Amino acid sequence: MTGNIFDEALERATLFRNKEHLRHSFRPSHLPHRDREVEQLSFNLLEALRGQIPSNMILYGVTGAGKTAVTSFVCNQLVEKGEQIGRSVHAITVNCRQIDTQYRVLTHLGNSLLEDHEVDEIPFTGWPTDRVLNELVRRMEQRQGVYILVLDEIDHLVRKAGDDLLYNLTNLNSSLNKARCCVIGISNDLKFTDFLDPRVRSRLGQQDVVFNPYVADHLRDILVERASSALRDDALDEGVIELCAALAAQEHGDARCALDLLRVSAERAEMEGSPMVGMHHVRAAQSQIEADQITPVIRSLPSQQKLVLAAVLLAERSGAKGIQTGEVYDIYDQACLHVGKSSLTPRRVSMLISNLDMLGVITARTVSRGRYGRSKEIHSSLPPNVDAERIISESDDDLAPLFAATYRRQTRL
DNA sequence: TGTCCACTGGAAGGGAGGGCTT
């Protein structure tokens, strides 16, 4: 047998024209049902093209409501226009879920202002924070122009690190002479400003824009538009787009979810060699996406967090349902003993349980049982096709003995 | 109505680890 293993795959007819158009990182030239929001943002940011300071803004809305897409679309257009008319406008976006401390956000902003030939990056640790801030100001002054600082998932940062950063950033114009800046915060949480100092709140929330969730019809329009450039004309069976839109509408109108569904459905259909994406591909894609999202989350949990999850799984394996924090702690404690790790305090474990809840791996509901105390009622909330015990065993050798009876790791001697 | 349970969750701070400056 000769030939390359990719020969056959390359020759196989594809359902895609351009798969990139179905990814959420793709920025289309038109955003259906977001005209009002685009206009609100561009009306404010127009000031930058006049060399003035635009108002700071907060954009609210659920995940996948188009906040990031609208902001990035408007900022790109703004920067492009600035270049055309000779006004220096810079837009810098920071995802505060990944970059979630004051120091790191300032470092990221400062380092994104480096010219290509410059090499003096601000180190990821070691400097006092005010020095990083001063360096940021210095670089902005040096390059001049108007800066649009976009802080995506700002609610996450505020909850974790407080509002010092926002205080500093919204106060930046008082230290700037040749440059100007405005801050756009993007939040999934309408109430995050409750955590802010009143001065920061009033400075940051000069203009609020609320993005309502997409309804099924909106999602359908988005999918039709994307599918027309991403997929071949005859690639979709009747009702596929409507089903994707309806399922995503149930997920709080999440456009990312709708796009993922359509893309993964098409990938599955293509893998099967099917000439068309059918409804059953969408159903299969839905459970595959759920599993694909949760698996890396479990795999990348720190060891102690995995032990807590293991305790929940072990309790459920023995038939328990809705177990309490104290019971989880007892099992966790024994599990630590079993694998030879030292156990953490109940306070810390309580926090780890809350973290697992936030990640969507378990659900932990606070319930009061009268004189029998107040605790959390804990259930695992993993999709049925996710084998968490196996993922834990395979990703952390030390924890494998916990589920040893079920999964014997194949060791190569 | 007051007590009590089994916690929750905020606050403060310790210490290890990584890096910078002097």
Added chain:
DNA sequence: AAGCCCTCCCTTCCAGTGGACA
């Protein structure tokens, strides 16, 4: 090398909580 700074993970302390029960 010493001193300083930041992050991360963790502990300790403690006030607060909701509702069953005496």
